[in-house]
Amino acid sequence: MNATDSAPSADTDIPHLDVDPFSNEFFSDPYPAHEQLREAGPVVYLDKWNVYAVARYEEVRTVLNDPLTFCSSRGVGLSDFAKEKPWRPQSIILEADPPAHTRTRAVLNQVLSASVVKRLRERFTAAAVAKVDELVALKTFDAISDLAEAFPMSVFPDAMGLKKEGREHLLPYAVVGFNAFGPPNELRQTALERSAPHQAYVHEQCQRENLAPEGFGGCIHARVDSGDITEAEAPLLARALLSAGIDTTVNGIGAAVYCLARFPEQFELLRQDPALSRSAFEEAVRFESPVQTFFRTTTREVEISGNRIGEGEKVLMFLGAANRDPRRWDKPDSYDITRRTSGHVGFGSGIHMCVGQLVARLEGEVMLTALAQRIAKIEISGEPKRRFNNTLRGLDSLPVTITPA
Amino acid sequence: MTAIIFIHPDGKSERVEASYGESVMQAATRHGIDGILAECGGNAMCATCHVYVDPSWLARLPDMGDDEDALLDGTATERLPNSRLSCQIHVTSALDGIMLRLPERQF
Numbered sequence: 204m205n206a207t208d209s210a211p212s213a214d215t216d217i218p219h220l221d222v223d224p225f226s227n228e229f230f231s232d233p234y235p236a237h238e239q240l241r242e243a244g245p246v247v248y249l250d251k252w253n254v255y256a257v258a259r260y261e262e263v264r265t266v267l268n269d270p271l272t273f274c275s276s277r278g279v280g281l282s283d284f285a286k287e288k289p290w291r292p293q294s295i296i297l298e299a300d301p302p303a304h305t306r307t308r309a310v311l312n313q314v315l316s317a318s319v320v321k322r323l324r325e326r327f328t329a330a331a332v333a334k335v336d337e338l339v340a341l342k343t344f345d346a347i348s349d350l351a352e353a354f355p356m357s358v359f360p361d362a363m364g365l366k367k368e369g370r371e372h373l374l375p376y377a378v379v380g381f382n383a384f385g386p387p388n389e390l391r392q393t394a395l396e397r398s399a400p401h402q403a404y405v406h407e408q409c410q411r412e413n414l415a416p417e418g419f420g421g422c423i424h425a426r427v428d429s430g431d432i433t434e435a436e437a438p439l440l441a442r443a444l445l446s447a448g449i450d451t452t453v454n455g456i457g458a459a460v461y462c463l464a465r466f467p468e469q470f471e472l473l474r475q476d477p478a479l480s481r482s483a484f485e486e487a488v489r490f491e492s493p494v495q496t497f498f499r500t501t502t503r504e505v506e507i508s509g510n511r512i513g514e515g516e517k518v519l520m521f522l523g524a525a526n527r528d529p530r531r532w533d534k535p536d537s538y539d540i541t542r543r544t545s546g547h548v549g550f551g552s553g554i555h556m557c558v559g560q561l562v563a564r565l566e567g568e569v570m571l572t573a574l575a576q577r578i579a580k581i582e583i584s585g586e587p588k589r590r591f592n593n594t595l596r597g598l599d600s601l602p603v604t605i606t607p608a
Numbered sequence: 609m610t611a612i613i614f615i616h617p618d619g620k621s622e623r624v625e626a627s628y629g630e631s632v633m634q635a636a637t638r639h640g641i642d643g644i645l646a647e648c649g650g651n652a653m654c655a656t657c658h659v660y661v662d663p664s665w666l667a668r669l670p671d672m673g674d675d676e677d678a679l680l681d682g683t684a685t686e687r688l689p690n691s692r693l694s695c696q697i698h699v700t701s702a703l704d705g706i707m708l709r710l711p712e713r714q715f
Contacts, residue, residue: 312653312675313678316678316679316681316682317655317678317679317681317682318678318681319682320682321682321684481645481715485647543640545645545647545649545650546637546646546649546650556653560647560648560654561653561654561682564647568715
């Protein structure tokens with residue numbers, strides 16, 4: 204390093220850290236490492252996986268909102284599709300750039316539009332109420348398997364238009380996908396080794412004949428008839444919803460329940476005003492950031508906050524760290540259901556921002572409303588167990604005992 | 609600076625000073641206006657920054673994009689001819705004094 208050279212050059216000024224953000228140690232408690240990553244500089248370099256990384260809010264937003272410089276078509280995991288074959292046929296939406304992405308995104312925007320989601324409200328509300336009534340009768344249950352998994356599984360596959368048989372493959376398939384964004388560690392390798400039956404199920408169910416015409420899947424296929432997408436593209440878009448539409452909401456709802464169980468004064472606030480359900484869910488997405496990280500690849504030499512990065516480099520974005528950056532958030536480590544969360548990056552930002560965010564928010568809102576109206580108290584009655592995944596943050600089990608209202 | 613007047617459903621009004629270059633939604637959230645949620649943070653993806661523009665100001669606004677048009681079909685309160693998403697209205701000197709009515713709810 205040349206200390207007299209004041210111009211930012213190469214990556215000599217970029218701090219190198221030996222943090223492994225894909226280790227179980229990191230997953231167990233990412234917050235001290237998040238702080239280390241944020242405070243080391245606006246851009247850091249992780250020697251363990253040879254990638255650049257951004258963990259501050261401002262820089263994460265910058266990368267998310269400049270998709271032409273920080274592209275997705277070379278993969279949004281560590282693997283660079285310019286050098287390595289993707290583990291499954293490349294996504295034509297998540298792993299695509301404009302203008303190709305613009306066309307496919309427009310289709311999913313319409314399939315999951317605000318007016319479509321508005322029509323789901325009644326059905327999702329009834330399902331949430333029925334689920335909470337079951338749980339109230341149980342009193343003691345696992346808030347992950349019995350609630351956070353059970354509720355999305357009771358509404359999303361039907362909304363998608365899936366057959367009843369084989370749905371047990373959905374969560375394991377998502378686990379593979381989200382682990383596969385990570386580096387070639389044990390989590391990724393094991394997930395891929397076991398992925399064949401889940402991949403076969405998803406491939407089959409994304410075909411037109413297996414999807415109800417009125418569901419999201421059927422609506423995607425109908426866009427073949429109008430000429431917006433090809434017959435080959437429709438199953439890939441349906442696959443995108445099966446990959447990203449379930450485990451994310453499982454972990455979002457799991458995060459919200461875990462927050463409300465840990466911070467009873469916030470649950471009390473919610474009980475007094477169940478209209479806060481929507482913001483209680485959104486704040487849980489900020490606070491826990493169920494989707495912790497994504498990668499981009501630079502398409503040219505670029506400078507971020509005075510730090511130069513060459514072309515063809517992977518850049519890791521720490522969404523979870525950005526969502527707790529004290530430069531942006533007041534008391535970032537407090538779960539506060541009255542907080543103005545607008546601008547958090549838990550759903551991403553820019554052209555790739557979660558296309559299912561309206562469905563996710565609806566699921567979260569109606570579930571928290573049902574809990575707030577029927578339950579007086581949620582107590583953690585056993586040791587919560589963390590689930591390790593290269594991308595997703597959430598629990599494996601959360602034993603709780605509730606007091607009915 | 610451009611003055612923007614928000615009228616709450618109960619008739620109370622609040623005036624904020626907005627800067628050029630920001631959106632009306634950003635000005636509202638920066639000043640803590642209740643009734644503008646902006647869940648997606650200004651990406652034109654959520655329809656929770658819905659406003660009813662005072663009809664006399666409507667013609668002065670930029671045209672609506674397809675994304676905004678589609679989102680307005682899914683607003684929590686009824687879509688009216690003067691419905692807009694405040695994240696898609698960029699502050700200019702031409703909007704000084706614009707009056708925006710807030711809907712009863714955003715979800």
